[in-house]
Amino acid sequence: MKLIERYIFFRAATAFLMSAAVLTAIIWLSQALRDMDLVTAKGQTLLIFFSMTSLVLPTLVMVIAPFAVMIAAAYTLNGLNADSELVVINATGASPWVVLKPILVLGIVATLIGGGLSLYAAPHALGTLRGYISQVRADLVARIVKEGIFTEIEDGMTFHIQKREPNGIMRGLFLSDERDPARHVVYSSEFAQIVETGEGTFLKMDRGTIQQQNHNVDDNGQRIDNQEDFGSVNIIEFDSYAIDLSKFTGVGETASRYFKPRERSTAYLINPDTDDPIYQAFADRSRAELHDRFANPLYNLVFATVITAFLAQVRTTRERRGSAIVIAVIxxxxxxxxxxxxxxxxxxxAWAVPIMYLVPVVSILLSLWVILTGRRIILFDNLIRSIELFNERISNRLSALTGKPDIQGAQ
Known part of the structure; x- marks a missing residue:
């Protein structure tokens, strides 16, 4: 790179890193505060809390990076124009490539980073997050439920154990599930323990009973019988019975023990197990997810080139620069x-898959053509001029009403 190109690149790169860091921190903080109940309500350690919330950072950076590139390019080019540096560059007879190259290099670097995040880091982190969710699911019973205390882990779900052994076995378990207004189920067993398998986390109970009582409900799902009908109680005895704890965690859809397409590795999506029932259920979403991982990083270049196409040319007034920035961002x-x-x-x-690539590729090529040929898009130039005239009229009217001179118009 030439000296002026290195100057522009480092100015843009600094703005990119600062923008990416600030945006990521703000969004991560809002996510972390939303999940604070992991510590306060679900009894998890701060280590688990920070580990889980930090696993969304690759996905956040991947989404935020194009907007950070946009902010960096707009800030750099607007600054060059405001300081008359673009005027000097044009006056020396330099080609548009001198201004485009450093911004383009920044866009390529951001694209490579986004590609690494999209193809590997983000799905790996989300898959790891699934494991933490399973751990939280198990800890919900293992840590919150105390000996001799009736513990309501969510509305209508109550746990009680008589004693907890050092080896993890719980004696005298009682579990009442009244979340379904039409049915009240009570599980009781002499022994119980949490078991981790390849298919999920389960509460395994030995030597116990299941008592189920059905109720009448109205159209709104409200119970309408006021008296208990003990004749409708069904009692089942068992030697061994297991319950999937995902039903009792209250974490909703994210508690699924199955890996969703966005949590699968890219290698798996390229060569999936077609006999996998989970893949069969999400085959269309898996296809879209795979192509999005390749197309998504291209928007770093889209934002870099589109902003450059509007701001690399000299603008003579502050209003035109501002209007150009607004239109470019839109x-x-x-x-x-x-x-x-x-x-x-x-x-x-599947016919929409090529569109996922056409949108960014065509945008990049069109923007590069506008930059390198030095052309102005008449439609947008006229729009910028109209916005400038509109702002000037509003300013003149306000000046007439207040009796103050229009300093901005005079400039």
Missing amino acids: IATSLRMMGFASMSLAVQS
Whole structure:
């Protein structure tokens, strides 16, 4: 790189790192505060809390990176224009490539980082997060439920044990499940313990009974019988019985013991086990997820080139620079929304998969053509001019009403 190109690159790279760090910290903090009940309500350690919340960072950085590139490119090019550095560069007869190259290199670096996150780091982290969820599921019973105390782990779900052995075996377990208004189920057993298997986390009970009582409910799911009908109680004795603890954690869909497509490795999505019932249930979503992992990083280049196409040319007034930034941001964001929409369409039908690549690739090529040929898009130039005239009229009217001179217009 030439000296001026290195100057532009390091200025843009610094803005990119600062923007990415700030945006990631803000979003991660909001996510962490939302999951604070892991410590306060579910009895988890701070280590588990920070480990789980930090596992979403690769996904956050992957999503935030294009917007950080957009902020960095806009900040750098607007600063060059405001300090008349773009004027000097153009006056020397330098080609548009001098300004484009450092921003393009930043976009390529961000694309490579995003590719690594999208293809490997993010799915690996989300898969690891699934393991932590299973651990939380087991700890919910193992840590919260205390000896001799009736513990309500969620509305309608009550645990009680008489004694906990050092080897993890719980004696005298009582479990009442009243979450379904139409049915009340009571589990009791002499011994119980938490068992981890390849299919999930289970509460294994030995030598006990299951008591089930059905109730009448109205159309709104409300119980309508006021008196207990003990004749409707069914009692089942068992020697050994296991319950999937995912039903009792209250963590909803994310408690599934199965890996969703976004948690699968890229190698698995490329060469899946077609006999896997989970893959068969999510085959369309798996296809869209695989192609999104390759298409998603390209939006770093889309944002870099689109912003450069609007701001690499000299703007003579502050209003035109501001209007150009607004229009460039709107267009770049709209293209990203089109990318999200194309992924949703790809879930529904395979014909939409090429659109996932066409949107970023065409945007990049068109932006590069505008930059390297030095052309101005008449439609957007006219729009910028209209916005500038509109702002000037509003400013003049406000000045007339207040009786103050229009300093901004005079400049």
